Amino acid sequence: MLTTVPRGTKDILPENVHEWQYLENKIRELCLLYGFNEIRTPMFEHTELFMRGIGETTDVVEKEMYTFLDRGGRSITLRPENTASAVRSYLQNKLYADGGITKLFYIGSMFRYDKPQAGRYREFHQFGIEAIGEQSSLIDAEVISLGAALLKDLGLNDVLLKINSVGCPKCRPVYREKLQSFFKDKLTELCNDCQSRYERNPLRILDCKNPHCKELAEGAPKITDCLCEECADHFDKLQDSLTNLGIDYILDSHLVRGLDYYTKTAFEFKYLPLGAQSAILGGGRYDGLIEECGGNPTPAVGFATGLERVLLALETQKLLPPKNAYCDVFIIAMGKKAEQPAFKLLQQLHDKKLSALMDYAGRSMKAQMKQANKNGAKYAVIIGDDELANESATVRNMTDSAQTTVPFASLIDKITFEVNK
Structure with a gap:
């Protein structure tokens, strides 16, 4: 239908945009403190990037990607996450x-064909x-501390940090054998997806x-x-660093995250009041991804958080700021003769970088004053037949209702002074 958005998407309306701007401003301020620079990557990439980068056995690749052929017959995918894209850009x-x-940090839309529910959409916005x-494990700790700092700065309580190590290609084959041995007698009871994962990637069973x-x-x-020994030492040092920073955490041996590129550190912040959708921010180390994408072996670590999920948490704790109506001057034109002078004044105020509005419908004084109040105007400038005859305007202070008559010749300077004082 032409009058409804596709399922799993939504409009961000003017009355809510300030909430997004508030969150994004917090993010940018914090990233500046930690020395992270913003990057913006395309919303779609070659499908192979995500298949190789995320992992062909993940739910994201197998079930959730929006993939299509372009007119040149190339397989293209709307980005389901942004780490692979950031790595591609890093190399290119x-x-x-x-x-x-x-x-690097980024804020943008991601796309996954998922079951829509509270805090989860098919087009969602992610900060990472x-x-x-x-x-060094110190950078793992810094990345985690940035995530903790963001949630703290936003005022979120009841946040739980879980950490784990998912090993590396040297030690993971040993764990793979142990997992397969453990699940061997349970194989027929597992869901179809996990039965498939048993041979291809048994770690994914823990993420089911x-x-x-x-x-x-x-x-x-x-x-x-x-x-x-290397992974154990890295994990021990990470825990020492988190303890040194006063960041509380618990160990979760089943935490493997949903993407195959993770190595060593894996972590997740949970906001407990959200229940089943409590995972609010998570990430880990991905030392093999750059090489998988065609670069030299390069260590890396990061995280991502869904902005919809964070905003839902902020709403739950009533931490979102109210929308402040903002308008320096509202111009009220009474009668047809006053329209053009009022309209010119509007532009002159804009030239002075003042927020100015006017009514174009020629409504009554009462209706226009009501509109001025609704927009939070500091001052109202009234121009009618009497004002035109006297080459002046009536300026009303909307706070105390005091009115003064100001000649047109000095009107701009007077209003600018009053607004900026």
């Missing part, structure tokens, strides 16, 4: 050329950061949302018991 534009660490080029699969996974081997 040689952001590594100066050496050292590259810190990527720190590329550093293998099916309640029965979750029950079957209870008591599964812990990957932290299979870590190689």
Whole structure:
């Protein structure tokens, strides 16, 4: 239908845009403090980027991507996440050329064919950061601390941080064998997806949302018991850093995240009042992704958060700012003769960088004053037949209703002075 948006999308209306701007401003201020620079990537990429980067056995690739052939017969996908795109841009534009660490952040629309529900849409908006080029666990801790700082700055309470290590290509095969051994006798009870994952990527079974699969996974081997010396040392140092920063966390051996590119650190912030949709921010290390996308072996770590989910949490705790009506001057033209002088005054005020509005419908004085109040005007400027005859305007202070008569010749300067004083 022409009068409804596609399922899983929504309009962000004028009365709500200020909430988004509030959140985005908080994000940009914080990223500036931590030295992250904004990047903007295309909304669609070659499908292979996401298949190789995210992992062909993930739900995102198998079930949720919006993929189509363009007119040249090329397979194109609307981005379901932005880490792979940021990595592609990092390589294509040689952001590594100066050496050292590259810190990026992004805010933008992502697309997944998912079941719409509270805080989850098919077009959703994501904020994420990527720190590329550093293998120290200290940068993992800094990335996590930025996420914690954002949630704290927004005033969110009841937030729980979970962390885990998902190992690396050296130690993960050992864990893979242990998982397959654990689930072997339970294989027929697993859902169809998990039965398929058993051979291809048994770690994905731990990420299954099916309640029965979750029950079957209870008591599964812990990957932290299979870590190689390097991964174990990295994880221990991360925990020391978080403790040193005073960031509380709990260990969750089943936390593997939903994307195949993660190595070593995996983490997730949960906002408990949201219930089933409590995961509000998450990420981890992805040391193999740059190489998978055609670059040299390069360590990296990052996170992402859905803005809709964050806004839902802020709404739950009544932390969203009210919309402030804002208008410096409302011009009231009484009668046809006053329209052109009032309209010229409107433009002159705009030239002075003042917020100015006027009524174009020629409504009554009462109706226009009501409109001025609705828009939060500081001053009303009234021009009618008497004012035109006297080459002056009536200026009303909307706070105390005091009125003065000001000649047209000095009107602009008078209003500018009053507004800016």
